[in-house]
Amino acid sequence: MTQADINLIENDFKPTIIVFACNWCSYAGADLAGVSRIQYPSNVRIVRVMCSGRVDPAFILKAFLKGADGVIVAGCHPGDCHYLEGNLKAEERINNTIKALKVLGWEASRLRLEWISASEGKRFAQVMAEFTQQIKNLGPIKIGINQR
Amino acid sequence: MIKSDTIPTKVEISSNTTLSIIRDCFQCGLCTSICPLRKVSKYNPRGIIHSSLLGHSLGNDDLTTCLTCSQCFEECPQEIDFPAFIRESRSKIVLNEENFAHNNIFNLLQIFMAEMTESGMKFSFEGEINSESSIAYFPGCVDLFDQFLNLKTVKFHQIGQSAMNLINKVGIKPNLLSLKCCGHDAYWTGDTELFEKIRKYNEQIIRKAGISTLLVSCAECYYTFEELYKLEGIKIQHISQFIDQHQSKLEFKENLTKVTYHDPCRLGRFMKEYESSRNVLKNTGASLIELANNRKNAICCGVSSWLRCDDQSRAIMLRKLEEATQAVGNDGNLVVGCNKCYAHLNCVLEDKKPQHEYQLKVKELGIFVDELSNKNN
């Protein structure tokens, strides 16, 4: 029995959440949440990327295929991107990915884009808590549902 | 195969299934001399067969570069099905995703459809639909192309919309089937297990719909449903065959359009369907001028199964545009009967990488015919 199964039986589903956080804003925001000792759900796994524009839709699909229950891409607020327009690229890509997930008939709300700046430690924690709750309501992701 | 972590990355001493395909090769080298890749690189199918016969292992590049266009198989005096050999070998190793087009997003989407979604793709088109109809239409992955290819002048959704318009114009209200991707790429990247999952789901939906004809726009869908699904009692029709069959119900505007036609490998060499598209094009009143290499000698569009889109692919695409420009000039049209050819050729046309001056238009058959035909007769 895996940990995931045990969690389910205990009716205490702990979703795995992958956060792609940009180095210059959102990662620093997460850091601030940490040093300020603000509590946020421990099932959040942060992947640091240099810019939210680095996140290719393929990374997101792979995260889901490997068992992530939710994915957040977090970057600097528009206008603040360290590389000027990386976050606008990210916005376009994530929106397209969400549209594609809808075409596939899948719960697109498992994917979200957020702007979190380096000073918004508190907001980082809030977003994570709220998203975790949302994913909990959706339940665990299902992989391998179509049998051969 | 793309996803597993446990399979080796090199095909060791070819297994019996792969060897039996190439055993009769007498090393004449015709395949290499005809291969479109050979004209732009050092790719050498004869050499690959030779080293396999000697028991050497094959690497990723050998297996992912081949376009499986089947031009070599068409000419081989010994009838060696080299594409089948490549497919069979691919199924024995993990392909290295690094060089794949668009970070492999399209193959990932296919895996996603097989593993994660309970339904098929959701479509919405304008036009009249009848869910009781005995003829159903399936546009293919067009709406996914739109999200990840981001071409400015091309909307892939239009492929489905034009087909719907045409079907309505000839007085038929089709059923619109919500299938998953046909699985062509899963099959040709060697992932038989994934393909089977998709096939099983789709077959069940097709059977449930109670149809007798399944109409598709994409040459790959046509080949896959017809050859790999083997759906007894269900006729698979490519859009070109459908229009050809209902020619008499369409009326065309007067036009002076010049057009040439690219035979997609899956429709032409694989399914031996060369004439329907040509009949359809001639009937529109446009003047049809053949490419220098046509029918069974048509040259591949340059990319297959989203495996690689590199300098070689682009060189092949440019040659295609050159060939077409020689036929119809800069104000002509190059019509294709495959969603993928349409994507690749338009991409290089629009992207201008590498720099080029070609200005002709690349159009999908359904879109082309829909534009030229009158609203309603």
Ligand code: SF4
């Ligand atoms: S054309 Fe056929 S027989 Fe000749 S080298 Fe190629 S595979 Fe062998």
Ligand code: SF4
């Ligand atoms: S299938 Fe096409 S690309 Fe592959 S070796 Fe044969 S001719 Fe060349």
Ligand code: FES
């Ligand atoms: S550096 Fe933060 S989004 Fe580009």
